[in-house]
Amino acid sequence: MTYNKTFICITTCLLIFLCGTYAFSQEPTFSTPTNVTAKDTPNDDGSSITVTWDAVPEDSGITGYKILRNTDSGEFEEIGKQLKPTATQYKDSEIEKGKTHAYFVQAITDSEALVNSQQTEGVIATGQWFHTGKTSLFIAMIILCAAILVSIYLCRNNQDVFVRRIPGLEAVDEAIGRATEMGRSILYVLGLGGVENVATIASMTILGQVARRTADYETPLRVPCNDPIVLNVVREMVKTSYLDEGRPDAYQEENIFYLTGDQFAYAAGVDGMMIREKPAAVFLQGTFYAESLLMAETGNSIGAIQIAGTDSEHQLPFFIAACDYTLIGEELYAASAYLSKEPMLLGSLRGQDWGKIVIFVTIILGVTLELFGINWITTLLQSVR
Amino acid sequence: MLEKIMNMDRRVIFILVALVVIFPTLVPVRMPITVSEPTRNLYDFIETLPSGSTIMIAFDYGPSSLAEPEPMAKAVMQHCFSKGIKIIGMTLLPNTPTLAHKLMRKIAAENNAVYGEDYVFLGYRPGTLQVILGMGTDISSVFETDYENKTVDEIPMMENITNYDQIDLLLDLASGSTTEAWIIYANTRYGVKIAAGVTAVIIAQMYPYLQTGQLIGLMPGYLGAAEYEKLLNAPGDGTIGLNTATYAHLLIIGLVILGNIAFFIQRRREG
Amino acid sequence: MKRQIPLAFCFLFGIAMIFTQFSPHSYSQAVYKEVINWGLIISPFAMVLAVVTLIQTHVTRINLRTEHWQYSLIVFVGMIVMVLIGVPFGPQNSIVEWLYNNVQVPMDATMFSLLAFFIASAAFRAFRARSFEAFLLLATAMIVMIGNVPVGDLVWNKVMSWMPWTDGASWLRQWILDVLNNAARRGIILGVSLGVISQSIRIILGIERSYLGGGD
Structure with missing residues (x-):
């Protein structure tokens, strides 16, 4: 009996001890970050390595990640800041070029414990010469450029390239003639674009043509500029136009001047010039923003003939409402070809039309295929980076 | 008479516009507002963010156009502070920091938010493209110090924020073409979610991005600000502005109808 | 040379x-x-x-x-x-800030707010139903304007209460902006983009040189 009691007592104590030992030895286990890989980041200049790992479920108990990278001494040091538990990749942009780097990912648990992943293989980052994400963009550029270049080549000796009538450009001579007859000035506004803006360059080509005519007729041409570089280019350009026409004496440098770089101060300045000087013709050509209507409506109020042109499509309604003629979008770029009738320039316009056909066909094909559930065109276009 | 109506002196129109703008400011009339889907999407997105999340607000409007984006900024900041969402402010325009800093301070004070813990204003750095791309790698490489000359790395709320990966939403409040730049460089290249609040005059530019999902939400001018205020149940400057805009819209509609009636009668008379 | x-x-x-x-x-x-x-x-x-x-x-x-x-x-x-x-x-000086807040801000805001006046006068002049196309433009503009403000839906819900859906004015405005407006804008943007490519090629290859002054 005593033996039995002693046995039960010892067994119970042993069981309690074992259970306790087992219970206290059971810390919550967390799986290590899996599939941790380090790869040279594609399509970059060789300045980064991307570390990726598998996502974990929301209730995994992981509160964040740390990334560790090997050092020269072979040890690992923490890099960057702690990542969110939803993160599955880290781009290390602070590597030493040409050196092999290895990483491991450290998961932080809600009890502040750290669980290490396996170490990745060593990686050396290298720069790529071609961005593969831009392949479809590159192909599109080649096709469109080829269409334009072939058209320029084919039209180089062809004087009979048809270009539809553009009333805004036809009216340039009328506007200059009117200003000359009235003995008033012409105001030319190049918009708010810098010299790197293609619309500003297109506007300059129209200004060049206008300057040649004003040189002939001795009509004052006033050009208030918004950008200092544009000012200097425009001065040189107008001066050359006057020289080419054999009228360097008629060129007045002070008529081309810097007004201000601020958008609405510029609009106020131009409006003031319109009210005070009452130019007979106003050209608003280039890139415009909210100031477009402020200038166009003031020009309208003084009764000037106004020819506007812009590629800022959101400003077109304002110009159409307030100006006599408006060059819509691409018509602005067609100006130099239209005014000079140069075959090669006209050829480039024909090339643009070929480009449009390519785009139309792509859109129709894309929509049709999409209707049948085939979406490789959409995927291709979406892959452009 | 018909001729006079058709060729109404623009100064008469200006006086009428001035009157319809002044009148509702003095005598406010509350109109029922229908919340559009793009504004609701932005509100819902912020509403579902957990406390402690971070949004970046780009104050890309100048002093000229602040009337529309400022009520939007107020409403969104109020929403964020009430939910414990942290805000990083910055601007791509050189003449905006003073405005934006003042506004952030004001709204933060109203909501008991602490600078450096609940919000921070980084200020302005030149070079739109370089700033947007630079922050994609490391915010502190572009803004070493904030607008108040504090080292960004030492600001408590920036402790765990390196780049766009830690930003849950970028809201661009704009009056120009900056939203496109954010979409092209920050969204396409770094995948940061973008929403916008823009002046009514450029709203048409934004719809293609909304359709493609590149913008997750959009507040159109006063209307957007008023809609957001309605969702917060806190009518403010946006609602007042929308009332004014309503009367101005009605005046223009009335004038256009009047002009057309005169035009038709005259054409009929002329045979 | x-x-x-x-x-x-x-x-x-x-x-x-x-x-x-x-x-x-x-x-x-x-x-x-x-x-x-x-x-x-x-x-x-x-x-x-x-x-x-x-x-x-x-x-x-x-x-x-x-x-x-x-x-x-x-x-x-x-x-x-x-x-x-x-x-x-520097820009944070109190006098500079005062000048900025009390001179530049109101002056810039004044210029921008002039838009409201100019839009009203331009719209009054431009929106005349002189032709069928002009009528379409006029009608669309009216719908967008009325849908842009709360009074549009207020009128719709009162006058068109027999219709199966509410808030039709703002819905119609949104549809015009999303579908018709976007379609037209995309067309213009495609044309502009091709124009930019063409102009750039002409400049790079030296075919277009009028921006340097003179004719050719």
């Missing part, structure tokens, strides 16, 4: 910049950054030239006592005050 050298530079830099857009390699990006830096270096010099021309223009006006020459004096007063306070004390 005066023409050939700029055209050769234009060709070289044009091709190089296209290449840098497709090549992420550190060498091509170094070229890209270098060109951008050159641009940044040129800007301040151009700014100096701009300030010089600004001073020249206004000094001439004051000297010749041309009409409204007094405005030129205001330009100088504004410029000198801002430079004298802004440059040594």
Whole structure:
């Protein structure tokens, strides 16, 4: 009996001890970050390595990640800041070029414990010469450029390239003639674009043509500029136009001047010039923003003939409402070809039309295929980076 | 008479516009507002963010156009502070920091938010493209110090924020073409979610991005600000502005109808 | 030579910049950054030239006592005050901030708010149903305007209460902006983009040279 009691007592104590030992030895286990890989980041200049790992479920108990990278001494040091538990990749942009780097990912648990992943293989980052994400963009550029270049080549000796009538450009001579007859000035506004803006360059080509005519007729041409570089280019350009026409004496440098770089101060300045000087013709050509209507409506109020042109499509309604003629979008770029009738320039316009056909066909094909559930065109276009 | 109506002196129109703008400011009339889907999407997105999340607000409007984006900024900041969402402010325009800093301070004070813990204003750095791309790698490489000359790395709320990966939403409040730049460089290249609040005059530019999902939400001018205020149940400057805009819209509609009636009668008379 | 050298530079830099857009390699990006830096270096010099021309223009006006020459004096007063306070004390100085908040902000806001007046007068003049197309434009503009403000839905819900859906005015406005407006805009954008490509090719290849002055 005593033996039995002693046995039960010892067994119970042993069981309690074992259970306790087992219970206290059971810390919550967390799986290590899996599939941790380090790869040279594609399509970059060789300045980064991307570390990726598998996502974990929301209730995994992981509160964040740390990334560790090997050092020269072979040890690992923490890099960057702690990542969110939803993160599955880290781009290390602070590597030493040409050196092999290895990483491991450290998961932080809600009890502040750290669980290490396996170490990745060593990686050396290298720069790529071609961005593969831009392949479809590159192909599109080649096709469109080829269409334009072939058209320029084919039209180089062809004087009979048809270009539809553009009333805004036809009216340039009328506007200059009117200003000359009235003995008033012409105001030319190049918009708010810098010299790197293609619309500003297109506007300059129209200004060049206008300057040649004003040189002939001795009509004052006033050009208030918004950008200092544009000012200097425009001065040189107008001066050359006057020289080419054999009228360097008629060129007045002070008529081309810097007004201000601020958008609405510029609009106020131009409006003031319109009210005070009452130019007979106003050209608003280039890139415009909210100031477009402020200038166009003031020009309208003084009764000037106004020819506007812009590629800022959101400003077109304002110009159409307030100006006599408006060059819509691409018509602005067609100006130099239209005014000079140069075959090669006209050829480039024909090339643009070929480009449009390519785009139309792509859109129709894309929509049709999409209707049948085939979406490789959409995927291709979406892959452009 | 018909001729006079058709060729109404623009100064008469200006006086009428001035009157319809002044009148509702003095005598406010509350109109029922229908919340559009793009504004609701932005509100819902912020509403579902957990406390402690971070949004970046780009104050890309100048002093000229602040009337529309400022009520939007107020409403969104109020929403964020009430939910414990942290805000990083910055601007791509050189003449905006003073405005934006003042506004952030004001709204933060109203909501008991602490600078450096609940919000921070980084200020302005030149070079739109370089700033947007630079922050994609490391915010502190572009803004070493904030607008108040504090080292960004030492600001408590920036402790765990390196780049766009830690930003849950970028809201661009704009009056120009900056939203496109954010979409092209920050969204396409770094995948940061973008929403916008823009002046009514450029709203048409934004719809293609909304359709493609590149913008997750959009507040159109006063209307957007008023809609957001309605969702917060806190009518403010946006609602007042929308009332004014309503009367101005009605005046223009009335004038256009009047002009057309005169035009038709005259054409009929002329045979 | 005066023409050939700029055209050769234009060709070289044009091709190089296209290449840098497709090549992420550190060498091509170094070229890209270098060109951008050159641009940044040129800007301040151009700014100096701009300030010089600004001073020249206004000094001439004051000297010749041309009409409204007094405005030129205001330009100088504004410029000198801002430079004298802004440059040594920085933008956070209280006087600069005061000038900014009480001079620049209201003046800029005034210019922008003029848009409301100008839009009203331009709309009154432009929206006349002279033809069928003009009528379509007019009708669409009316729908968008009425749908833009709360009164549109208020009227719709009262007058069109027999219709199966509510808030029709704002829905119709949104549909016009999303579908019709976007379709037209995309068409213009495609045309503009092709125009930009064509113009760029002409400039890079030296076919377009009128921006250098003269005819050809």
